[in-house]
Amino acid sequence: AEAALRQSQKMEALGRLTGGIAHDFNNMLAVIIGNLDLFIRRYPDADPKMLRFVSGSQEAARRAAALTQRLLAFSRRQPLDPKATDIGRSIADLSDILRRTLGDAISIETLRAPGLWRANVDTSQFETAVINLTVNARDAMPEGGKLLIECANARLDQSHAEAGDDVTPGDYVMVSVTDTGTGMSPEILSQVFEPFFTTKPVGLGTGLGLSQVHGFVKQSGGHVSLSSEVGRGTTVSLYLPRSLEVSDVPVADRIVRAEHGR
Ligand code: ADP
Numbered sequence: 001a002e003a004a005l006r007q008s009q010k011m012e013a014l015g016r017l018t019g020g021i022a023h024d025f026n027n028m029l030a031v032i033i034g035n036l037d038l039f040i041r042r043y044p045d046a047d048p049k050m051l052r053f054v055s056g057s058q059e060a061a062r063r064a065a066a067l068t069q070r071l072l073a074f075s076r077r078q079p080l081d082p083k084a085t086d087i088g089r090s091i092a093d094l095s096d097i098l099r100r101t102l103g104d105a106i107s108i109e110t111l112r113a114p115g116l117w118r119a120n121v122d123t124s125q126f127e128t129a130v131i132n133l134t135v136n137a138r139d140a141m142p143e144g145g146k147l148l149i150e151c152a153n154a155r156l157d158q159s160h161a162e163a164g165d166d167v168t169p170g171d172y173v174m175v176s177v178t179d180t181g182t183g184m185s186p187e188i189l190s191q192v193f194e195p196f197f198t199t200k201p202v203g204l205g206t207g208l209g210l211s212q213v214h215g216f217v218k219q220s221g222g223h224v225s226l227s228s229e230v231g232r233g234t235t236v237s238l239y240l241p242r243s244l245e246v247s248d249v250p251v252a253d254r255i256v257r258a259e260h261g262r
Contacts, residue, residue, distance in 0.1 A: 011215050014195055019075030022068040029065045033058060063203045074208045080122040080219055084243035087119050087151050087173050088112040090127055098134050098147075105144030106137075113152035119173040119240035125216045126240070132209035133177040133236055139200065140181025140234060148178040154239060156223070167223055171242035176235055183230040192226070213238070 036058040040051065091110055102108055119126075130149070137147050154174040156167050184192070191197045193214040198207035213236070217224045221241045228234040 011195065011211065015075040018071050022071035022075060026065060026068045026072065029061050029068065032061045033065065036061065067203060067206065070206050070208070074206070074212065080125060080216070082120050082122050082220060084118040084245045085121050085123045085126060086116070087126070087175055087240070088116050090123060091130060091149055091151065091175075094127055094130060097131065101131065101134050102138050102147060106141055106147055107145075108147045109149070111148070111150045113150075115153065116151055117153050117171065117173050118243040118245075120243040120245075121220045121222075121240050122216070125212075129213045129216050129238065130175070130177070132213055136209055136236075137177060137179035137181060137234070139204075140179050140183070145180035145233075148176075150174075150176045150178070153242075156239060168221070172222060172239035173242055174237055174239050176237040178233060178235040180233040183232050183234055184228040185230055189226060189228055193224075210236075 036054055039046075039054055040058070043051075091112075095108075095110075098108060134147065141147075152174050154172045155170075156172055157169045158167060188199060192210045194207070195211040196207040198205035214224055217238050217240065223239040225237045225239070226234070227237075
């Protein structure tokens with residue numbers, strides 16, 4: 001719990017720092033883009049070579065602005081507002097976005113186990129996490145492949161604990177995202193939750209996707225597990241705490257509890 005607290009304090013401080021820098025950068029970039037725009041419009045007959053340099057600079061400044069927008073979105077993360085969430089339904093609601101994110105070369109399959117419990121999570125942050133995982137899966141499959149999203153009930157006990165990540169025994173809703181992409185070496189795998197760790201070219205990766213996923217799941221009281229093999233693909237599994245709202249407990253469970261209570 002202390003490690004989780006430290007991680008969340010670290011993320012909060014980082015969020016504030018990032019937000020401040022991103023905000024200032026954004027303003028400066030707006031000036032640069034605006035001035036270059038002005039130049040192009042005022043001197044349409046300038047040396048074509050010169051114009052190419054200017055529009056190249058403008059393009060780079062636009063990419064930088066897109067990056068700072070992502071950093072701003074990261075630093076503005078809302079506090080969690082957990083409620084009983086139908087994970088299968090959320091994923092179905094995302095299907096258009098996921099389809100567009102993946103493009104034509106990647107097929108997508110979703111499996112939902114029957115009798116799926118509801119999870120006690122912030123629905124919109126859960127959706128952000130699924131989108132982040134999907135973007136990573138797409139980037140890992142430049143030649144195309146398959147994305148599988150599975151949801152199932154899961155009962156965890158201490159035997160599921162991984163090094164450094166204590167598992168609280170109990171009922172969880174498991175959501176896993178599996179790709180048939182490049183996979184990761186153990187060295188990369190050990191760093192992926194670090195904020196700003198990325199292997200992607202500048203402007204393409206921020207290194208914040210899996211930090212968001214990890215932060216969200218940990219703050220929700222859940223667990224993340226990763227498995228990956230170079231050349232075969234990656235599975236990221238989220239274990240989200242089951243919602244314990246009375247209406248979410250199946251009738252049979254409720255009767256047993258009532259009898260215990262006597
Ligand atoms: P970003 O995607 O911006 O790089 P992330 O935190 O989401 O930031 O991911 C960090 C790094 O983890 C990526 O740069 C990549 O090297 C690796 N990674 C994440 N997901 C996958 C995946 N599904 N397959 C292969 N590598 C991955």
